[in-house]
Amino acid sequence: MKYFVVFFFIIASVNVFSQGLEAPKKVSGIIINDNTQQPLPNVNIININKVRGTTTNDKGFFEIEVTASDTLHISIIGFQSLKIKVTNDWIKNKTTKIQLTEKAYALEEVIVGRYRLTGYLEVDSKLIPIQENIRYSISGLTQGYEAGEYSPNAFGRVLGSIFNPADMLYNFFGKKPKELKKLKEMKKDDTVRNLLESKFDRETIAVLLGVDKKEIAEILQRCSYSEAFIQTANDLQIMDAISGCYEEYKILKKKN
Incomplete structure (x- = not known):
């Protein structure tokens, strides 16, 4: 009985340790414009926990290595940046669709002064x-x-x-x-x-x-x-x- 308990404790310890050293798995996704529903190329995806990154192709597709609970930071100029936590469901399904929202820029006033064009540029x-x-x-x-x-x-x-x-x-x-x-x-x-x-x-x-x-x-x-x-x-x-x-x-x- 004593040996059985010791053996059981060793097995449990190994299982806990192996879970802590969970191997990264590759997941994929497609990033689209939530307004036009068109794929977004050249979107930057960075795994904050692993400090590894990738970008989307011309079809908005990307692949990246993750483990459960990792956080991905997704960004591209002109769109709101997004943070997404990797879930077990995503790892199980291996792919997901992500929508990004365009930033709204308000241009309130533009003032154009009068300039006399002389045909050459004078620099002070x-x-x-x-x-x-x-x-x-x-x-x-x-x-x-x-x-x-x-x-x-x-x-x-x-x-x-x-x-x-x-x-x-x-x-x-x-x-x-x-x-x-x-x-x-x-x-x-x-x-x-x-x-x-x-x-x-x-x-x-x-x-x-x-x-x-x-x-x-x-x-x-x-x-x-x-x-x-x-x-x-x-x-x-x-x-x-x-x-x-x-x-x-x-x-x-x-x-x-």
Whole structure:
């Protein structure tokens, strides 16, 4: 009887463990415009939990690997983004139909001023924007600091990052270790990287890291990136910047 109980306990433990390591399964779907009922090509689908992505073909069809309870983030320019949780029914049926709703843009007023066309374009060089995202490198330090070449407090920001770099990041990075581990996974998936390279709205990064869009700008400021970089960089550059800052944070944390 004693051996039977032990054997039963081992079998139960193996079953629980195997359920926790459930193998991913491939599901498919068709994404359509809920107004026209036409398929939508080039829709981006990202498995937030696995940090893997795919896009729909010209018939709105896609396939992606999932496990039960994974969340898919679906987005395309001009449509409301959608989050969908993967259910056992979907995995069982293997396919589903998803509808996206177009965004409504209200154009209230357009003012067109009078311009005299002369046949050639005159450019005032004083109006050409100057990029201020300059990174400072300091002898003896392996990393650089970006503060803006003409910023009044540029030098102060650099020194602040040197003498007190870890304290500025503990509040954020220390609270989200699991989400920030996804940064490495993002770099492995070409679909995710290509999507981030084409976007500037910070939406996908915010979803993957579980943060608010406003927090992204604050993180980069604390990592000594200039306002010019924060405003003009695409989402892939933003992701790489946060990833690099996180790696520096981990090194500083170990030293402390």
